[in-house]
Amino acid sequence: MNARLFAFCGGVAGPWRVTRMSAIVGDGLPAVRRIAITPGTVDPSNEGTGWVLRGIMSNERYVQRDEKDRLLEKQEGLGRVESTCAALIPIRKNASWWALTQDERRRIIEEQSRHIRIGLEYLPAIARRLHHCRDLSENEPFDFLTWFEFAPAHEADFNRLLVELRASLEWTYVDREVDVRLIRD
């Protein structure tokens, strides 16, 4: 089985150097110098680790077949040599969001907020991997961790993507968001 569970360990070790951390909505995260991404579980008491965020890759919750086919056609994987820039965006959505039914959430995410179409527009430049946290336990600090990778030349595109998403109806349900920018060195 391929790894689905990943730990994002913020501390002093790892190939990704933190260049900026911003609390967009709600509480931020303690400042760290580097992030290491490791498959599986991690002992959070490891020396030098400031925090550990866990997330698991899961089945599609909203994407439909036609959208999935377009995503698969355009997307490229993580780990491209030229992708020396990354972002880790942990978010949490409020109780109103989680009380919505499936059709109500889909309508907000795509018909109103164009979340899937916006992501498509920035492929293949902006690669992304979504990790779910909410159902790992009862008390996770975030609901989702999204990891993005792109070349330095696409940083402005990435910022525009975030502006579009943060202006959407979907984002009115986000009650915590942190924006961590990184460079691989």
Place this chain on the structure above:
Amino acid sequence: MNARLFAFCGGVAGPWRVTRMSAIVGDGLPAVRRIAITPGTVDPSNEGTGWVLRGIMSNERYVQRDEKDRLLEKQEGLGRVESTCAALIPIRKNASWWALTQDERRRIIEEQSRHIRIGLEYLPAIARRLHHCRDLSENEPFDFLTWFEFAPAHEADFNRLLVELRASLEWTYVDREVDVRLIRD
């Protein structure tokens, strides 16, 4: 916050006495005499515990608003005095299922298999609570644990409900299913 995570502890303790355990598809579970349901996490090394299955209540994955309103109108909670019969049905679905997109799974679950409508027909007699396991970790033994409660007079209805679901297209994706029947005494 209300408890969302539950542990089903099979062993020699708990208010629910096991009357029958059947492996419907795939591997069964070791025989136990009683089941205790406890909120939160549990130490599986507790004396007398044969096995522990964990599951978390989560947001609706398929139910639409009109269906949800009908469910809320008809359903009654767990713990009714007359509900002295129960069933624990752990199931796992295969990789083909999890590779489907949201619209494909919804079509199979409801438009073709009538899963939600079948459940509605047996309300309020058959009360049910669904727990998700698949994303608790990478290696859970089941994807879902469903707990049902009903009065002895409705046992035949419950068996008919299972026959209907097990005959559905959705159930062709189930590669492990155990059926545990219990009485509260």
